[in-house]
Amino acid sequence: DTxxxxxxxxxxxxxxxxxxxxxxxxxxxxxMYWYKQDSKKFLKIMFSYNNKELIINETVPNRFSPxxxxxxxxxxxxxxxxxxxxxxxxxxxxxxxxxETQYFGPGTRLLVL
Amino acid sequence: DQQVKQNSPSLSVQEGRIxxxxxxxxxxxxxxxxxxxxxxxxxPTFLISISSxxxxxxxxxxxxxxxKSAKHLSLHxxxxxxxxxxxxxxxxxxxxxxxxxxxTGTRLTVIP
Numbered sequence: 001d002t003x004x005x006x007x008x009x010x011x012x013x014x015x016x017x018x019x020x021x022x023x024x025x026x027x028x029x030x031x032m033y034w035y036k037q038d039s040k041k042f043l044k045i046m047f048s049y050n051n052k053e054l055i056i057n058e059t060v061p062n063r064f065s066p067x068x069x070x071x072x073x074x075x076x077x078x079x080x081x082x083x084x085x086x087x088x089x090x091x092x093x094x095x096x097x098x099x100e101t102q103y104f105g106p107g108t109r110l111l112v113l
Numbered sequence: 114d115q116q117v118k119q120n121s122p123s124l125s126v127q128e129g130r131i132x133x134x135x136x137x138x139x140x141x142x143x144x145x146x147x148x149x150x151x152x153x154x155x156x157p158t159f160l161i162s163i164s165s166x167x168x169x170x171x172x173x174x175x176x177x178x179x180x181k182s183a184k185h186l187s188l189h190x191x192x193x194x195x196x197x198x199x200x201x202x203x204x205x206x207x208x209x210x211x212x213x214x215x216x217t218g219t220r221l222t223v224i225p
Contacts, residue, residue, distance in 0.1 A: 042217050048212060
């Protein structure tokens with residue numbers, strides 16, 4: 001039974017489009033995250049979110065927005081996609097504080113043409 | 114500015130020998146360090162961690178060493194097995210923050 005799942009696995013789209021990536025965790029965790037792994041394989045935090053606060057990495061463009069319909073889901077919406085958004089996006093979850101292991105989803109490979 | 118660095122993009126080791134993966138960091142506020150393992154087309158999976166109050170943590174074949182003065186940590190795998198072939202990411206966090214800062218990974222290949 002998958003702990004952290006993401007859909008879709010692959011996403012190919014045109015520049016300027018708006019797209020969403022969904023993430024669900026069945027671990028009962030209260031904090032979820034989005035990471036971007038760029039072409040240089042650098043995994044960088046984009047957002048962390050629990051039911052109290054959203055922490056945004058200041059380098060993330062405001063075209064990216066996380067939406068959490070409930071504690072088990074944190075979806076990533078991207079508006080006006082750009083070529084540089086092409087990357088693998090990983091969702092993760094943890095029980096809360098920095099000492100807890102984060103569990104990652106399988107990743108969504110986004111290609112913007 | 115990359116606060117966690119893995120300077121070796123790849124490493125090849127014979128089966129049965131020791132694999133040593135290295136990681137350096139620049140932020141002296143980091144107090145918790147983790148190693149993740151990643152197979153192709155999968156997300157990173159947690160392997161082992163160490164708090165800054167320790168200098169060594171061992172779990173089976175995996176041992177992580179922390180040298181705070183040098184801002185360096187290493188992961189030792191002994192004996193190495195072909196199933197250990199993967200990309201290994203070093204990560205760090207600082208007190209109270211949820212964010213993990215990752216290195217760029219080292220691809221380990223264990224040759225049978």
